[in-house]
Amino acid sequence: KEIRVFSPATVANVNCGFDLLGFALEGIGDEILLRKVPQQGIKIVRIEGAELPLEASKNVAGVAGMALLEHIKADYGFEIEIKKGIPLGSGIGGSAASAAAVVFGINQFLETPFSLQELAYFGMKGEAVASGNEHADNVAPAIFGGFTLIPSYNPFTIVSIPVPANLYVTIIHPHIEIKTKEARQLLPKNITLQDSITQSGNLAGLVAALYTSDYKLLQNSLHDVLVEPHRKALLPLFDTAKEIALTNSALGFGISGSGPSMFSLCNGKASAEKVEKALSTLYKEQHITIDSHISKVSTVG
Numbered sequence: 290k291e292i293r294v295f296s297p298a299t300v301a302n303v304n305c306g307f308d309l310l311g312f313a314l315e316g317i318g319d320e321i322l323l324r325k326v327p328q329q330g331i332k333i334v335r336i337e338g339a340e341l342p343l344e345a346s347k348n349v350a351g352v353a354g355m356a357l358l359e360h361i362k363a364d365y366g367f368e369i370e371i372k373k374g375i376p377l378g379s380g381i382g383g384s385a386a387s388a389a390a391v392v393f394g395i396n397q398f399l400e401t402p403f404s405l406q407e408l409a410y411f412g413m414k415g416e417a418v419a420s421g422n423e424h425a426d427n428v429a430p431a432i433f434g435g436f437t438l439i440p441s442y443n444p445f446t447i448v449s450i451p452v453p454a455n456l457y458v459t460i461i462h463p464h465i466e467i468k469t470k471e472a473r474q475l476l477p478k479n480i481t482l483q484d485s486i487t488q489s490g491n492l493a494g495l496v497a498a499l500y501t502s503d504y505k506l507l508q509n510s511l512h513d514v515l516v517e518p519h520r521k522a523l524l525p526l527f528d529t530a531k532e533i534a535l536t537n538s539a540l541g542f543g544i545s546g547s548g549p550s551m552f553s554l555c556n557g558k559a560s561a562e563k564v565e566k567a568l569s570t571l572y573k574e575q576h577i578t579i580d581s582h583i584s585k586v587s588t589v590g
């Protein structure tokens with residue numbers, strides 16, 4: 290018996306929710322085929338669309354699957370095939386998508402399935418292999434869909450947040466590599482009380498805006514005083530791109546996870562297209578290669 294699972298690309302942090310907030314994109318993601326076999330463990334038989342290790346212990350999908358199988362002391366295993374739809378190292382949750390798909394897929398074979406929150410926990414274990422740090426702000430929205438908030442890591446808690454109708458995102462992906470581990474090392478260990486107040490206010494405002502579909506509050510809340518100032522130098526033309534996105538009707542602009550992709554949240558597809566066009570022109574003029582992509586923010590898991 291085999292099943293096929295699609296797992297979406299995701300944007301983590303969403304400016305003011307570092308390690309806590311993320312959302313899933315419609316229509317772009319990884320696809321995983323799982324086949325139950327009598328042999329224990331995870332065997333990755335094929336990876337399409339990217340050069341990644343087939344060895345399960347070195348692959349996020351393999352590690353996430355193993356974490357779940359070991360937890361239930363399974364006396365069987367899975368062969369998996371991975372079709373990567375998310376470009377490697379693009380900063381829109383490629384490793385989280387594969388990890389999420391495998392644990393979600395295995396769960397379909399269990400007599401007593403885990404909850405989505407428990408699956409996100411196993412997925413996070415797998416993703417830690419890629420980033421060197423346990424954070425679930427990509428894996429949670431990949432599993433739940435829509436926007437997710439992690440109000441606490443201990444106890445591990447995920448809250449699914451409603452998505453206003455008509456919310457679109459424009460992704461700009463410059464062809465550079467940023468390692469999450471290194472991008473995390475740029476961050477200060479201590480922050481000021483004033484910055485903490487500003488950031489908490491923005492996160493609270495953003496969550497309230499999502500619940501009430503208040504686009505004005507959403508726009509006022511999409512700021513990041515803690516992380517962006519320390520990471521933005523890694524991204525080509527960040528400040529100019531931000532200014533252009535915002536003057537071309539984006540509600541907010543920021544780094545997707547630890548980059549290198551940048552995202553603009555927009556009210557409606559036409560606005561997302563306008564932002565995409567303006568940013569593509571900017572990068573083209575400066576001879577910087579990018580990919581761009583427009584998606585609706587997903588409303589389902």
Ligand code: HSE
Pocket residue numbers: 301302307308309420424426427469472473545546547
């Ligand atoms: N919250 C993580 C970070 C996401 O920004 O380091 C990485 O994809």
